[in-house]
Amino acid sequence: MEANVDDKGITAHNELHTIQSPSLPPTIHKFKFSSKAKEGDGDVALQLFANADDLNEPIDPEEERKLVRKIDLIILPLIAVNYAFFYIDKTTLSYAAIFGIKDDINLQGTRYSWLSSLFYFGFLAWAFPTNFLMQRLPLGKYLGFNIFMWGFFLMLQAACNSFATLGLLRALAGAAEACSDPSFLLITQMWYTRKQQPLRCGLWYTANGMGIALGGLLGYGIGHIKGALASWRYEFLIIGALCSIWGIVIGTFMPDSPVTAKFLNDRERRIAVERLKSNQTGIANKHLKPYQVIEAFSDIKLYLFFFLGVVGNIPNGGISNFGTLIIKGFGFSTLVTTLMQIPYGCFIIVSILTCVFLNDRFENKRCLFILIFLCPNIAGAFGLRFVNESHHVGRYFCYLLTGPYNAAFVMILSLQIANTAGHTKKVVTNAVLFLGYCTGNIAGPFFYKTNQAPGYALGIWSMIVSHLIEVVLIITFWVLMRAENRRRDKIQMAQEGGLEGRDLDATAFGDLTDRENMNFRYIY
Numbered sequence: 001m002e003a004n005v006d007d008k009g010i011t012a013h014n015e016l017h018t019i020q021s022p023s024l025p026p027t028i029h030k031f032k033f034s035s036k037a038k039e040g041d042g043d044v045a046l047q048l049f050a051n052a053d054d055l056n057e058p059i060d061p062e063e064e065r066k067l068v069r070k071i072d073l074i075i076l077p078l079i080a081v082n083y084a085f086f087y088i089d090k091t092t093l094s095y096a097a098i099f100g101i102k103d104d105i106n107l108q109g110t111r112y113s114w115l116s117s118l119f120y121f122g123f124l125a126w127a128f129p130t131n132f133l134m135q136r137l138p139l140g141k142y143l144g145f146n147i148f149m150w151g152f153f154l155m156l157q158a159a160c161n162s163f164a165t166l167g168l169l170r171a172l173a174g175a176a177e178a179c180s181d182p183s184f185l186l187i188t189q190m191w192y193t194r195k196q197q198p199l200r201c202g203l204w205y206t207a208n209g210m211g212i213a214l215g216g217l218l219g220y221g222i223g224h225i226k227g228a229l230a231s232w233r234y235e236f237l238i239i240g241a242l243c244s245i246w247g248i249v250i251g252t253f254m255p256d257s258p259v260t261a262k263f264l265n266d267r268e269r270r271i272a273v274e275r276l277k278s279n280q281t282g283i284a285n286k287h288l289k290p291y292q293v294i295e296a297f298s299d300i301k302l303y304l305f306f307f308l309g310v311v312g313n314i315p316n317g318g319i320s321n322f323g324t325l326i327i328k329g330f331g332f333s334t335l336v337t338t339l340m341q342i343p344y345g346c347f348i349i350v351s352i353l354t355c356v357f358l359n360d361r362f363e364n365k366r367c368l369f370i371l372i373f374l375c376p377n378i379a380g381a382f383g384l385r386f387v388n389e390s391h392h393v394g395r396y397f398c399y400l401l402t403g404p405y406n407a408a409f410v411m412i413l414s415l416q417i418a419n420t421a422g423h424t425k426k427v428v429t430n431a432v433l434f435l436g437y438c439t440g441n442i443a444g445p446f447f448y449k450t451n452q453a454p455g456y457a458l459g460i461w462s463m464i465v466s467h468l469i470e471v472v473l474i475i476t477f478w479v480l481m482r483a484e485n486r487r488r489d490k491i492q493m494a495q496e497g498g499l500e501g502r503d504l505d506a507t508a509f510g511d512l513t514d515r516e517n518m519n520f521r522y523i524y
Contacts, residue, residue: 059271067268071191074263076200078254079184080207082147085243086180087211087320088218089154089173092239094324095219096232098334104161104230111163113445116317118167122174124438130179131431134186135423136286143183144251150176151243158229158236181413181437182430189417189426190257190283193276194523198366198414202356205410209348209403215341223335257284277509280520285423285511292424295513299425302432304477305416309436310443311466311473312409315377317444318459319402326384326399329454330392340396348403351376355407366411366418367478367524373407374467381463389455402463408470418523419481422513440466481522488518 093101093115102112134142153173160166184204192200222234229237255261258272273283296302319326323344328337351373359369380401387394413433420429448459492499507519514520 059274064271064275067264067271068192068196070263070268071272072200074253074255075187075191076203078250079187079204080210081246082180082250083184083204083207084211084214085147085151085239085246086177087208088215088239089150089177089243092154092215092235093170094320094322095215095222096235098324098328098337099219099223099232099235100230101232104232105163105166107163109450110446113448115163115167115170116320116445117442119170119174119177120317120438120442122171122176123178124174124435124442125171126175126178127182127431127435127438130175131182131427132288134179134183135284135288135427138256139183139186139284140254140256141251143179143254144247144249146176146179146247147250148244148247151240151245151247154240154243155237157240158233178434182427182434185413185417185430186284186426187254189279189281190276191272194279194281194418195360197418198411199356199360201414201417202352202407202410205406205413206349206352208406209345209350209352211345214345217339217342219341220335220339259283273509279418280507280512280514280517281417281421281426283509287424289422289424289511292422292513293428295422295515296425296428296432299429299515300480301419301477302429304473305412305429305433306436308412308470308473308477309433309438310440311469312405312412313437313440314444314447314466315381315402315405315463316409317441318448318456318462319444320441322445322448322456322459323399326454326456327396329389330396344400344403347400348406351404351407352410355404356410359411366415367474370408370411370474371471373404373411374471376401377403377405377408378464378467381460381467384455385457385460385464405467412474415477415523420514421517421520423511425513478524481524485521488521492518 093112097112101107107115130146150173153169153176157166157169157173160169185201188197188200188204218239219235222238223231225231225234227234255263258264258269261269261272264272276283324337324341327340328334332340355369355373359366380398380403383398383401384395387398389395416429416433417426420426444459444462447462448456452458489499507517510517512520514522
């Protein structure tokens with residue numbers, strides 16, 4: 001970057017004023033607040049502050065607690081209900097399978113697996129465009145529009161009479177849902193401190209379990225409808241209509257950012273932003289920065305998150321589509337099978353909440369708790385593979401043990417949002433993580449061979465191997481991030497003022513990447 005240096009050693013360049021230190025790498029370490037930053041490359045949070053001193057306005061702890069409760073009551077329910085619908089949709093095809101769709105539309109051979117995967121092909125194709133659109137457009141309204149369209153495509157599936165039309169609509173629904181998880185991560189990042197993020201991610205992700213349980217109840221109720229249509233058609237119509245209605249709710253009530261949130265007054269907006277200084281990840285930036293795209297793809301974290309997305313979701317892709325068929329293989333009737341998913345959903349809720357609350361209690365030991373909560377999954381998968389098929393109760397309990405992978409994935413999501421800074425870099429890393437998510441969910445169903453039903457030996461082995469690879473990746477991430485933090489501590493301890501002399505205010509809202517900002521520390 002070209003710049004002019006005056007006699008005080010201060011480099012002036014467009015919106016940012018940087019101080020170069022000879023003992024640090026040639027990156028931006030500090031910036032002095034500039035009014036141009038509010039209109040240029042700085043974070044949108046700077047719109048709320050007239051000068052640097054405003055960033056040091058005292059915050060009463062009780063006032064902050066009340067504000068966080070207020071934010072929780074608005075943001076978390078909006079995301080949680082959304083997430084419940086997303087998982088209900090993922091199991092809609094599974095319930096349609098036991099309600100007769102495979103015979104009605106002639107889903108022979110691998111066609112059923114392809115229907116599951118085509119949803120994620122749509123998700124995969126639209127992942128990068130939708131993430132960049134989220135950066136440019138009002139986030140809440142864009143999310144609401146996509147949820148409405150996703151429900152609309154789901155309703156249209158009730159009218160399908162062929163594999164081709166159903167496959168096309170599944171792909172379109174996947175494209176509409178492609179903004180969901182990345183937008184939830186961005187929303188969580190822009191409203192909560194890094195310490196608070198795992199607990200909040202866990203609270204809205206528990207809706208995953210609620211979606212399974214509620215999906216079981218809805219499936220049971222829909223299975224009793226005696227109308228002119230097949231039960232599986234009512235499944236698509238009812239769930240799709242509920243999703244579209246919720247899309248309208250999201251578009252109306254979800255704020256685009258703390259800077260513009262209508263449910264906060266001016267002081268509350270400033271406090272909501274001020275308290276996030278320690279994150280060093282900013283709120284949002286509407287400018288696409290090519291250098292941050294390049295940096296993202298040169299960062300090993302991006303590839304670790306991609307592969308964690310893959311191996312963390314190969315089991316999900318299989319269980320979400322073949323779970324009901326596995327349970328039905330234990331000897332249950334069709335309607336009882338729908339009810340047997342309810343304990344599974346409740347166990348997922350308990351495991352997620354236990355994981356995030358323990359992590360909060362023990363100072364964010366995220367990698368450790370990922371490893372701990374992968375253990376039941378590995379044990380349950382081995383049980384499904386080796387417990388005799390005549391032991392239905394034992395195999396059902398092994399099936400329940402495969403649920404805590406959701407808790408581990410929550411912590412992986414919290415690792416990603418806590419360890420990526422620079423808004424364009426966040427958007428790219430989000431997209432790549434969910435490319436891995438899609439890849440895993442696409443591949444997962446194909447390990448479940450029809451001729452291996454109901455034991456699905458290859459499918460269960462895919463779960464075991466995926467979780468073991470996940471363990472290796474998490475340990476690798478842990479070692480690398482710990483080493484980088486120690487390197488940065490050593491560099492800054494050699495500076496005048498040491499670690500205590502760091503100016504965190506100066507780098508909080510400059511839209512700097514985690515590599516640029518030497519004040520940034522990784523969480524593991």
